[in-house]
Every structure is written in structure tokens, then in C-alpha cells.
Amino acid sequence: MPEILKILTCPVCGSPLAREDGSLKCENRHTFDVARSGYVNMLPPGKARNAKSGDDAGMVRARRTFLFTGKYDRLSDGVAKLISESAPERDLVTVVDSGCGEGYHSCRIARGVAASRGKVLLAGFDASKTAAEAASKLAKSLGMAGPRGIGDDFAGDAEACFMTGNIFSLPIREGSVSAVVSMFAPIAWEENARMLTDGGVVVIAASGTDHLIEMRSLIYDEVIKKETDGPSVPADFEMIRHRNVKYPFTLEGEEEIMALFGMTPFCYRAPAAGVERLRGAGRLDITADVDLYVCRKK
Numbered sequence: 682m683p684e685i686l687k688i689l690t691c692p693v694c695g696s697p698l699a700r701e702d703g704s705l706k707c708e709n710r711h712t713f714d715v716a717r718s719g720y721v722n723m724l725p726p727g728k729a730r731n732a733k734s735g736d737d738a739g740m741v742r743a744r745r746t747f748l749f750t751g752k753y754d755r756l757s758d759g760v761a762k763l764i765s766e767s768a769p770e771r772d773l774v775t776v777v778d779s780g781c782g783e784g785y786h787s788c789r790i791a792r793g794v795a796a797s798r799g800k801v802l803l804a805g806f807d808a809s810k811t812a813a814e815a816a817s818k819l820a821k822s823l824g825m826a827g828p829r830g831i832g833d834d835f836a837g838d839a840e841a842c843f844m845t846g847n848i849f850s851l852p853i854r855e856g857s858v859s860a861v862v863s864m865f866a867p868i869a870w871e872e873n874a875r876m877l878t879d880g881g882v883v884v885i886a887a888s889g890t891d892h893l894i895e896m897r898s899l900i901y902d903e904v905i906k907k908e909t910d911g912p913s914v915p916a917d918f919e920m921i922r923h924r925n926v927k928y929p930f931t932l933e934g935e936e937e938i939m940a941l942f943g944m945t946p947f948c949y950r951a952p953a954a955g956v957e958r959l960r961g962a963g964r965l966d967i968t969a970d971v972d973l974y975v976c977r978k979k
Contacts, residue, residue, distance in 0.1 A: 683832055684802045685842045688775060692723050692852040700832030719830025720817035722810060723844040723852050736809040741783050743943030745815065748785040750937065752930045752969075757786040759926050759973050760862060760884050761793025767922065767975045768794075768859040769880045774801045775859045777876060779848040780866030781805030784816025788823055788841050790862060795839035803839075804853065806846035816843040851876065860884060870915050877978045882921075885912055889925060889970030893945065896938075896967060900947055900955035914976050922975035932965040941967075 689698050691707035698705045698713075705713045705721060713721050736744070747753070768774055774794055778787045784805055791803040807813050820826040820841040827833025831842045846852065849869045858876040863869075864886040873883050890906050897904045914920050932938045942948055942959060951959075959965075 683827075683834055684773060684775075684840065685804060686832055688802075688804065688854050688857040689831075690852045690854050692725055692846070692850075695852075698832075698852075703829075705832055715830045715832065716814060716817070718814045718817045719821055719826055720810075720813040720843045720845070721831050722813075723806070723846045724808070725847070725850075736782065736807070736812050738811050740944060740948075741809070741811050741815050743940045744783050745785070746940035747937065747944060748783075753786075754789065755926055755928060755969070756864070756886055756971055756973075757789040758793060759924060759971075760786070760864065760886060761790045762797075763884050763922060763924070763973060763975050764790065764794050764860045764862075764882070765797040767882045767884070767977065768798070769878060771859055771878075772800065774798050775857060776801065776803040776862060777851065777853060777858050777860075778803060778805040778862045778864075779851070779869060779873070780863060781807045781812070781816055781843060782809075783812050784819045784841065784843055786864055787816060787843070787862075788820055788825055788839075791825065791839040791841050799838065801839050803841045805841060805843040806848060806851055807843075808845060808847065810845050813843045813845045816841075848872065862886075868912060870918070874915075874917050874978055879978060881978050883918065883976045883978075885974040885976070887912065887972050887974070889927065889972050891927070891968050891970040893941075894968055894970075895965060896942065896945075896959065897947070899958045899962060899965075900942075900951045902955075909972070911972065911974055912976070917979055918976040919979060920974060921977050922973075924973045925970070926973060927968065927970045929966060929968055932967055934963065935960055938962055938965055
């Protein structure tokens with residue numbers, strides 16, 4: 682049985698899933714079609730708002746444009762290293778990326794963990810169908826997925842499967858996951874605890890005090906720096922590691938500048954005058970400042 686089917690459950694009734702031709706089906710005949718790109722829509726059916734959930738096509742394009750410059754690679758490298766150091770010893774390291782976006786970081790994390798720990802299965806979930814489809818296409822192009830997508834046989838060391846899903850209620854078997862990744866996304870503590878095996882870890886990437894401070898200073902007339910003590914960790918977890926990743930990089934030209942802007946929350950609430958200042962900057966020296974935390978399930 683493909684490894685992904687050992688941990689996936691039906692989002693309707695919770696039963697195990699099996700691959701039948703071009704679909705995933707449970708014993709109660711709930712059916713989830715595998716798209717040509719390889720992803721599966723695992724959002725609960727019958728809700729019209731699901732069609733407009735998560736990042737839109739413009740934000741997905743912005744993320745791809747910027748992330749493929751490699752200027753955020755240190756972040757996914759750092760997450761992969763922390764998983765390798767902290768996840769329980771198992772023959773197969775199973776990772777859930779909770780809010781995976783277009784899959785760039787997810788695929789790099791899977792490969793990074795596989796390089797030090799051996800075989801890795803990463804299941805990425807995002808509310809956006811556009812993002813999940815882009816992620817699945819990327820995984821296929823990198824040889825990290827079977828040709829028929831989820832549920833297909835895969836013989837490599839680093840497999841990445843992508844689905845749409847609600848990160849607060851994921852179709853993952855209880856106690857089956859080694860690590861959960863949350864990069865700049867809400868943290869579903871209760872759901873993470875349910876999915877994780879004993880000693881499993883949540884690895885969190887969160888903006889530091891100076892993250893993108895130069896961009897913020899151009900956009901807003903006044904920038905307020907907020908100090909953070911890290912995430913509020915519930916009683917069934919303990920924080921075991923904290924690392925700060927801080928480095929400078931340069932954005933060259935309007936396309937790079939606006940691509941990074943387009944994948945941040947700033948694009949939803951920036952004043953028009955600030956956006957014009959940013960667009961006209963031409964070149965921008967900028968700071969990445971990201972805190973990485975590891976929280977272990979007790």
C-alpha cells in the first residue's frame with residue numbers, strides 16, 4: 682500500500698481510503714477525485730465558500746516568482762534541519778505541512794529531511810485549490826510524486842503529496858505523524874496534537890521583530906516594532922528549541938519587489954501611496970528575520 686494511504690482518512694466519515702482508478706474512495710463510497718495535476722480536494726463537500734478559500738492565483742504566482750529566486754531558502758533549510766534533529770526516530774519520517782501554499786518550501790523540507798534521516802513522506806495541505814494544484818505540479822516536476830498523483834506507487838526517498846484541506850480538521854489518522862510544519866500560518870494546536878505520535882514535534886516559522894523592516898518602512902508612514910516571546914504553547918506541548926534566522930538580501934527590480942510584497946499580508950492593507958513608493962524603489966536591500974520554534978508533544 683502507498684505510504685500516503687496509510688495515514689489519510691476520509692474527511693467525511695474518517696474511514697481509510699484506497700486508490701481506485703482516478704479517485705480515492707472509502708468503504709462508505711465517499712469519493713475524492715485525483716486531479717490531472719495529482720492533488721486531491723479534501724475540503725468537506727457541500728460548502729460553496731470552499732471554492733474561494735485561501736490564496737488566489739495572483740498570490741500563488743507572486744510566491745512562485747519570489748521563492749524561486751532562492752532568497753528564502755535558508756528558512757526551509759532551517760526547518761528541515763530542526764525536523765531532522767527533533768522528530769522521533771522512525772523508518773519513515775511523516776511530515777504534515779499545515780498551510781503549504783504552492784509547495785516550494787514543502788518540497789525543499791522533504792528533500793532536506795530525507796538527506797539526513799532517510800525516507801520521508803510529506804503531506805501538504807492548503808485551503809487554496811490553486812496553491813495545492815501548483816504544489817502538486819511542482820512535486821511531479823521534481824520527481825517527488827508518482828505519475829498518477831496521490832495514492833500512486835512511489836519508490837524515492839522524498840515523496841510530497843498535496844491536498845486542499847482545513848488545517849483545523851485534517852483527514853490524517855490519529856498518532857501517525859512525526860512532525861507538523863507551520864510556516865507563517867495559524868497553529869492548530871489541538872489538531873496537531875491529535876495527528877502527532879508521542880514525542881512528535883511542531884516546527885513553527887514566525888516573523889521576527891525586524892522581518893522585512895525596510896519594506897514596511899516604505900509602505901507605512903509609521904512602523905511599530907513588536908517584540909515577541911514566541912508562540913503560546915498549550916500544556917500538552919513543550920518548547921524544546923528556538924533559533925533565529927536573520928540575514929540581508931537584495932530585491933532587484935520591480936518584479937522581485939512586488940512579488941515579495943504580493944505574498945505578504947501587507948498587500949491586503951497597504952495604503953496606495955506606500956505601494957507606489959515601493960513600486961518605484963527599483964532596488965531594495967532588505968532584512969529577513971524569522972524565528973523558528975520546535976514544540977514537542979508530551
